[in-house]
Amino acid sequence: MIVRSDHANERAELKVSADVGSWLSRRSSHAAGWRAEELVAAKRGSTVSVVIPARDEEETVGDIVRTIRRELMEAVPLVDELLVVDSRSQDGTARVAAEAGAAVVAQDAVLPSLEGMAGKGEALWKGLASTTGDLVVFVDGDLYDFSSDYVTGLLGPLLTDAEVAYVKGFYHRPLGSDADGGGRVTELVARPLLNMYWPELAGFVQPLAGEYAGRREVLESIPFVVDYGVEVGHLIDILAARGLDALAQVDLGKRTHRHQSTQALGRMSGQIMQTVFDRLARHGRLVSALPPATLLAQFRRGESEHGVEREMVLTDVTCRQRPPLADLRGEDRVRDIA
Numbered sequence: 001m002i003v004r005s006d007h008a009n010e011r012a013e014l015k016v017s018a019d020v021g022s023w024l025s026r027r028s029s030h031a032a033g034w035r036a037e038e039l040v041a042a043k044r045g046s047t048v049s050v051v052i053p054a055r056d057e058e059e060t061v062g063d064i065v066r067t068i069r070r071e072l073m074e075a076v077p078l079v080d081e082l083l084v085v086d087s088r089s090q091d092g093t094a095r096v097a098a099e100a101g102a103a104v105v106a107q108d109a110v111l112p113s114l115e116g117m118a119g120k121g122e123a124l125w126k127g128l129a130s131t132t133g134d135l136v137v138f139v140d141g142d143l144y145d146f147s148s149d150y151v152t153g154l155l156g157p158l159l160t161d162a163e164v165a166y167v168k169g170f171y172h173r174p175l176g177s178d179a180d181g182g183g184r185v186t187e188l189v190a191r192p193l194l195n196m197y198w199p200e201l202a203g204f205v206q207p208l209a210g211e212y213a214g215r216r217e218v219l220e221s222i223p224f225v226v227d228y229g230v231e232v233g234h235l236i237d238i239l240a241a242r243g244l245d246a247l248a249q250v251d252l253g254k255r256t257h258r259h260q261s262t263q264a265l266g267r268m269s270g271q272i273m274q275t276v277f278d279r280l281a282r283h284g285r286l287v288s289a290l291p292p293a294t295l296l297a298q299f300r301r302g303e304s305e306h307g308v309e310r311e312m313v314l315t316d317v318t319c320r321q322r323p324p325l326a327d328l329r330g331e332d333r334v335r336d337i338a
């Protein structure tokens with residue numbers, strides 16, 4: 001372990017808490033340790049759904065679906081249900097996913113009595129509402145080198161330890177020629193904030209990982225932030241509801257995916273920070289005199305309007321969320337698989 005301190009006069013050795021240290025060794029595993037055939041035996045009648053949120057992912061979603069179908073549905077009956085949630089795509093995502101063998105549902109067609117919202121968390125929540133598996137695995141649709149180990153790795157702890165409720169993937173995340181340059185919002189925003197306010201979660205290597213899995217009863221008992229705040233909201237809410245030992249992480253090796261622009265990640269960061277501040281208030285960890293403003297102003301090259309030679313781009317980053325699915329009873333809870 002590399003221990004650094006920027007305080008020259010620091011003598012004491014820096015250490016994470018004993019709880020985080022023991023959690024790291026107890027609740028971290030490697031995807032290679034979980035074989036599909038053994039996990040099929042461990043299902044013992046439980047069912048597994050995979051949900052892929054996809055907005056304009058026609059280039060990558062097909063290979064992900066084919067790999068899961070071939071290796072985890074046809075070769076071994078590990079995955080019982082594979083759903084792609086078409087998240088208001090403007091390209092051929094729905095067609096490509098269906099041709100590859102996935103069930104496909106349009107995000108806005110799920111729970112149609114509710115007003116549709118935009119965002120990744122909305123796609124995930126609608127995917128949860130449209131599936132029935134006892135265990136649900138979420139996989140992003142923009143991955144370039146997806147391996148079925150991602151799914152077996154995430155299912156391993158859930159199928160072999162009843163105490164585990166939710167499993168995050170972690171991986172090396174290249175960005176161009178930098179082998180570990182990816183995860184920019186993780187490193188610049190999410191990790192510092194979580195270490196400040198939820199140091200219990202400091203052991204998560206990739207707190208924003210888009211590949212994770214959980215027990216349905218847990219996933220249906222928590223709210224889903226409808227935008228990119230969904231992942232950080234899950235970690236904070238499950239920690240509060242079930243404790244650190246209900247959480248685990250699995251080394252999935254390497255992950256390459258389509259990267260967004262810095263401006264887009266700026267909006268993502270705003271959404272994540274709004275979620276963190278919402279949870280700080282909800283969980284009583286920070287009382288602020290003024291709630292954070294929710295309008296993000298960014299600037300890009302363009303026509304000046306306010307005396308600067310830039311175009312101002314305004315985004316509302318208010319933290320909006322869907323209630324726990326378990327709270328929706330009656331006719332609203334319908335399965336809308338297309």
Ligand SMILES: O=c1ccn([C@@H]2O[C@H](COP(=O)(O)OP(=O)(O)O)[C@@H](O)[C@H]2O)c(=O)[nH]1
Binds near residue numbers: 118141210
């Ligand atoms: O409104 C949205 C935004 C994103 N996504 C999907 O969520 C995953 C992760 O989103 P993205 O790649 O934009 O995030 P990044 O990986 O760049 O952080 C991808 O499969 C997207 O297609 C979605 O379904 N709806």
Ligand SMILES: O=C(O)[C@@H](COP(=O)(O)O)O[C@H]1O[C@H](CO)[C@@H](O)[C@H](O)[C@H]1O
Binds near residue numbers: 181183228
């Ligand atoms: O981890 C991150 O910093 C961001 C951006 O990653 P890159 O800098 O584009 O590799 O990606 C993640 O964050 C999103 C918000 O939680 C997740 O929804 C994505 O699945 C995940 O890729």
